Amino acid sequence: MPEPSNREITLAIRIDPARHTQLTWIADLRGRSLKAECFDAVDAWIEAAKNDPDLMARANAARAAIEEEARTRQAAIDNLFTATPPPPPDDDETDDLALVPEESRTDDAAASEATEGDQPQSSRRGRGRRGQQAEGGSADS
Structure with a gap:
């Protein structure tokens, strides 16, 4: 909720002609302005809300x-x-294998790492390819 300030805020509302006429007559009969009547109505509404x-x-x-x-x-x-942050979880065995020297690994662990590392690289482009294409460029440009 915004903090109250000392400046006034303009509040424009649309009101039907019948209500406007009634409010205007009430204000005239009381010898007050329409603004004063509206403020009193708003204040009464706020007080009623405080008791709800x-x-x-x-x-x-x-x-x-x-x-x-x-x-x-x-x-x-x-x-x-x-606070000191907690250490990362030890869920992945492959991370642990990277810390163990290759000589002390079991044959199964070394084989599984070798299988993971021997994936075909055909889907990846080498670094030189992009540079070669840029250098070779098309003769049409």
Whole structure:
């Protein structure tokens, strides 16, 4: 919700002619401006809302959610500079194999790594190809 300020905000509303006539007559009979009548109506509506138990329950729930989010953010900022991040999970065996010297690996582990590394490279282009194409270029340009 925006914070109140000292400046006024212009609020333009469309109102049907019958209501406008009624508000104008009420203001005239009371010897007040239409603006003053509208302010009084808005103030009365706000006061009624303050006494609405359903609306108050919603406001309290919103306040609790805001406070919980603030606590979560504060904890995240506090942990940003003080807590040590946990180590990465050890889910992938292939990462572990890269750390073990090849001589000490079992035949199965070395074979599986060799099979993974021997994938055909036909789908990948070499670095020189793009440069060769650029150098060779078409004679039409």
